[in-house]
Amino acid sequence: MYGSPNTVAGPRSVPVRRQFINEPGDIVSEALEGFAAAWPHHVRLNDEPAYVARARPAADKVAVVSGGGSGHEPLHVGFVGTGMLDAAVPGAVFASPTAVQIRDASMAADTGRGVVHVVKNYTGDVLNFRIAGELLADEGVRSDIVLVDDDLATDTGDSGGPGRRGTAAVVAVEKVCGAAAERGADLEALTALGRRVAAHSRTLSVALAAGAHPGQSSPSFELPGDEIEFGVGIHGERARERRAFGPTGELVPQMVSPLVKALGLERGERVIAIVNGLGATHDLELYGVFGEVRRFLGGAGIDIARTLVGSYVTSLDMAGCSVTLVRADEEVLDLWDAPAATPALTW
Amino acid sequence: MYGSPNTVAGPRSVPVRRQFINEPGDIVSEALEGFAAAWPHHVRLNDEPAYVARARPAADKVAVVSGGGSGHEPLHVGFVGTGMLDAAVPGAVFASPTAVQIRDASMAADTGRGVVHVVKNYTGDVLNFRIAGELLADEGVRSDIVLVDDDLATDTGDSGGPGRRGTAAVVAVEKVCGAAAERGADLEALTALGRRVAAHSRTLSVALAAGAHPGQSSPSFELPGDEIEFGVGIHGERARERRAFGPTGELVPQMVSPLVKALGLERGERVIAIVNGLGATHDLELYGVFGEVRRFLGGAGIDIARTLVGSYVTSLDMAGCSVTLVRADEEVLDLWDAPAATPALTW
Amino acid sequence: MAEQLSPSHVERWVHGFVDTVEESGEYLTDLDRRSGDGDFGTNMVTALRRARRAMAGVEATTVGVPFQVTGETFLAHSGGTSGPLFGMWFRDFGKVGADAGALTLAMLAEATENGWATVARLGSAEVGDRTMVDAIAPASVALNKAVGDGSGLVEGLRSAAEAARVGAEGTSELLGRRGRTSYVGESALGSPDPGAVTIALFYRAAVESATA
Amino acid sequence: MAEQLSPSHVERWVHGFVDTVEESGEYLTDLDRRSGDGDFGTNMVTALRRARRAMAGVEATTVGVPFQVTGETFLAHSGGTSGPLFGMWFRDFGKVGADAGALTLAMLAEATENGWATVARLGSAEVGDRTMVDAIAPASVALNKAVGDGSGLVEGLRSAAEAARVGAEGTSELLGRRGRTSYVGESALGSPDPGAVTIALFYRAAVESATA
Ligand SMILES: Nc1ncnc2c1ncn2[C@@H]1O[C@H](COP(=O)(O)OP(=O)(O)O)[C@@H](O)[C@H]1O
Ligand SMILES: Nc1ncnc2c1ncn2[C@@H]1O[C@H](COP(=O)(O)OP(=O)(O)O)[C@@H](O)[C@H]1O
Ligand SMILES: [Mg+2]
Ligand SMILES: [Mg+2]
Ligand SMILES: [Mg+2]
Ligand SMILES: [Mg+2]
DSSP states (O other): OTTOGGGOOSTTOOOOOOOSOSSGGGHHHHHHHHHHHHOTTTEEEETTTTEEEESSOOSSSOEEEEEEEESSTTTTGGGBSBTSBSEEEEEEETSOOOHHHHHHHHHHHOOSSOEEEEEESOHHHHHHHHHHHHHHHHTTOOEEEEEEOOBGGGOOOOTTSOOSOOOTHHHHHHHHHHHHHHTTOOHHHHHHHHHHHHHTEEEEEEEEEOOOOTTOSSOSOOOOTTEEEESOOSSSOOOSEEEEOOOHHHHHHHHHHHHHHHHTOOTTOEEEEEEEEOBSOOHHHHHHHHHHHHHHHHHTTOEEEEEEEEOOSOBTBBEEEEEEEEEOOHHHHHHHHSOOBOSSOBO | OTTOGGGOOSTTOOOOOOOSOSSGGGHHHHHHHHHHHHOTTTEEEETTTTEEEESSOOSSSOEEEEEEEESSTTTTGGGBSBTSBSEEEEEEETSOOOHHHHHHHHHHHOOSSOEEEEEESOHHHHHHHHHHHHHHHHTTOOEEEEEEOOBGGGOOOOTTSOOSOOOTHHHHHHHHHHHHHHTTOOHHHHHHHHHHHHHTEEEEEEEEEOOOOTTOSSOSOOOOTTEEEESOOSSSOOOSEEEEOOOHHHHHHHHHHHHHHHHTOOTTOEEEEEEEEOBSOOHHHHHHHHHHHHHHHHHTTOEEEEEEEEOOSOBTBBEEEEEEEEEOOHHHHHHHHSOOBOSSOBO | OOSSBOHHHHHHHHHHHHHHHHHHHHHHHHHHHHHSOSOHHHHHHHHHHHHHHHHHTSOOOSTTHHHHHHHHHHHHHOOTTHHHHHHHHHHHHHHHTTTOSSBOHHHHHHHHHHHHHHHHHHHTOOTTSSSTHHHHHHHHHHHHHHHHHTOOHHHHHHHHHHHHHHHHHHGGGOOOOSSTHHHHGGGGTTSOOHHHHHHHHHHHHHHHHHHO | OOSSBOHHHHHHHHHHHHHHHHHHHHHHHHHHHHHSOSOHHHHHHHHHHHHHHHHHTSOOOSTTHHHHHHHHHHHHHOOTTHHHHHHHHHHHHHHHTTTOSSBOHHHHHHHHHHHHHHHHHHHTOOTTSSSTHHHHHHHHHHHHHHHHHTOOHHHHHHHHHHHHHHHHHHGGGOOOOSSTHHHHGGGGTTSOOHHHHHHHHHHHHHHHHHHO
């Protein structure tokens, strides 16, 4: 037991991490049940297979469906509702949903005009969504995938590899595609739009402390007090790189500058800026980070046309944040501003 | 430094806690600047003295103003907007705003019909809001206080003491009073309404791990792995009581059962249930907790008429949650359902 | 010795496969530990046990049904990379037998060829990448050859099983280029790929069901 | 020796008070450490320095102005419990002198009585609770008596200062019932309440300004 000298691992022993859970294996299904009960006017939960769909299904529009591992809440289930997703398909913690979940959710959401799958670029998610697409084709349901791969830290330029991971830009893709779908865009237009937003999005994420998997009593890695993980993903893993910890005013330029470069943003261009908490980082800190993002982009002459600050795409209770920039044109901004009514995002 | 054997405090040494900050003393002002920049259509920031007001001030209604120490975000600044607060007055982290801040915010918000101050019951807040009321009276502005004192853990029955602390029920009071003010209720009616909601609200909070004050490298207390703090407040302090850690299914009834008793809730009565994260607790856990709240209240025949689950009243990055029950009648539910458009709560 | 596989043959085949994977579960997990994350055997056994329960509730009206049920079970419940790929693999066998009362060698060759195409397409895996494809491909070649040669069912299945076994063994010498084993590099050398071994077990179970 | 306090007397009084609190800052903080959370002196010094800067920018057109500026500074910037109470205290002095060119003993008695009422009302503090009220109350009694007796300004202020000093010293023997000191209990016994001591310093500074 923690604190008893004969079992202590040495000076690096850490305090026990606990969560509010019953059985670790039940955390997702119990949370889904609670989630659906909390937002009955927005969503309903299908039990077998598990997916979350709009409480009042939309009629006569292309369905926008997303999904992925759990542990990233409010993503994706929190974005089901008017103006965003028609359905979200949750897997186990950090594990892809199955192809049958995706197929059934998509068939429930389809109004006859096809289904756009918004997929974060992870092997398991891509595989299961691709399979779901084949299953749907057999059922006569058209679908196509918008792959979100915004994580600049995994941009190796290696064309044979798995490519960049998908992270917080998925919120922008879901918002914009959701709005366009609501306005009647067809499957081809939506897919093209989603791919355009994804292509013009880049994210960098840093961690100050690891989170812990449900039921596990220690964080998934440890960091010395003078270092941060630079370029983490959203699955609790470490980054390839460690950098020196420092004040926000020093850390944020290290995140934003590569984003500007990667997107080739020039003076006068407009962006949507997303400052996203990875789980355990407080709003006070996130708004402080956003202040530094503004300062940096202001200096570079780049216009922050829209902003989202909050914990939207989390990595369990990791302490850290990500900064996403999305190049924005009139159409994208207009769709971003369009009304949305979901548990986690409403305007 | 952490991890170097000669300075380690023994087996209870903990990993360094870090935040995204520049100077600890600047965290609130920098965050406010970022916050106001992120939500320009909802709020504007007044600099000297610091307060957050609606971007478009309301005309001809009683103003609803709240405030208190920072570190509880999104409370209170996140609730400024249509249907909730007209202004929010932030103090330093966990410290009351000053009477002049409150006075100036209230005068800016006043449309001539007076100001309701929603105040969590802490000595400093109460003192400064009472003084602000006297300053306002001198300026010819009518105001009155709705004191929120929902924390059952500090219900000592001792009439001379400071009384119960104010915690998450403040969200319900702000929502309901905000909606009633929008509909034209006068100062007396609003004050009576707010007091009624507060009187019918009770909260219990538990912590699984302490948070850390900005700039401090260790959490404010340590807990062994088999215990929780039962009955914490929202200022990072320990509770008077420790209890055994256990599965959510065992912890939640210990929280909800005393609430039901304290409110004298009987079978068939309706409540608003608020499951609130204290800062570092993940949505998956909060929805799991809500699941257990439902189970318990279902067993007691009490009807959960409305629900709010999320991190709304935080205690920096404390790991923990609170459960609030608010006895709800038709009027309260109707006001709860009324539209609100604020950074943190919109429907 | 059957010249066609009846629905009950196919049920025996699938059940035999479940049995043999159950027996090899720990071995397969150990192989995945050497070349991946060590969950393969457990995942496989869990999914196949569930498939066995699902088959019990369904009447095998065609030779496709046991495969369809197994495929759907994998697609509905199995995580990991191999789960959905095996799901699609069984699905291709189910499709070939969808309306048929019996499976011929030609139908088996067709199902194998389709399954190969499916797995290769979805997993972007080519022969030599150290995946289940390295057992599927030789089995497919052997079956097509057997059909072309006019071989009998059992003879053809035997050649497929032998080809799959050899192919699976050969993965011991391959560097992984798909899936988790691609991160492990040389340290996986010397043990075969668990997915490929499982494909070999699948054809061995086919032979046993046809000869029992 | 003045019989009335002119605006420049009042400025000297307030500046003298700032000086003496600055000198006593560490002592006051130490007292708060014994009976509270140890921030009293620091908070006081910070607020009063700021008040001094604010006064420099404002012309003392009436005897109320220096008090008004000081009160507003405390109310605008000072955290803690005593900050706003002192803010209101100074404000009451400012109100009495708001339109006046000079302060009489009667006006000082009135301001003190109002200030006592304000602090007692806002802090719910009665005499004997171990707060600043334990110095304010005797000062108020002394001033009212001096006014009734027809005493001179300096004589009256001296009696108030002496009464406040004795009252403050007496808090050493009181158990706290308001503010943080109420949590500390007996361990505060033996040292006086910092707020009460500060009130005594305030009247001492008044005497000095009137006699300098
Ligand atoms: N891209 C791929 N294409 C085909 N087969 C693959 C691919 N990736 C992995 N496999 C097969 O899956 C097996 C591993 O399965 P499993 O343990 O379920 O995967 P993981 O745990 O890595 O998600 C490998 O032995 C290999 O045969
Ligand atoms: N309720 C009260 N009423 C009047 N005076 C009070 C009250 N509480 C505290 N004080 C005065 O305030 C002083 C402490 O001030 P301060 O250190 O600023 O408070 P804290 O740090 O506890 O917020 C005490 O010495 C006492 O004189
Ligand atoms: Mg594996
Ligand atoms: Mg795996
Ligand atoms: Mg103090
Ligand atoms: Mg203090």
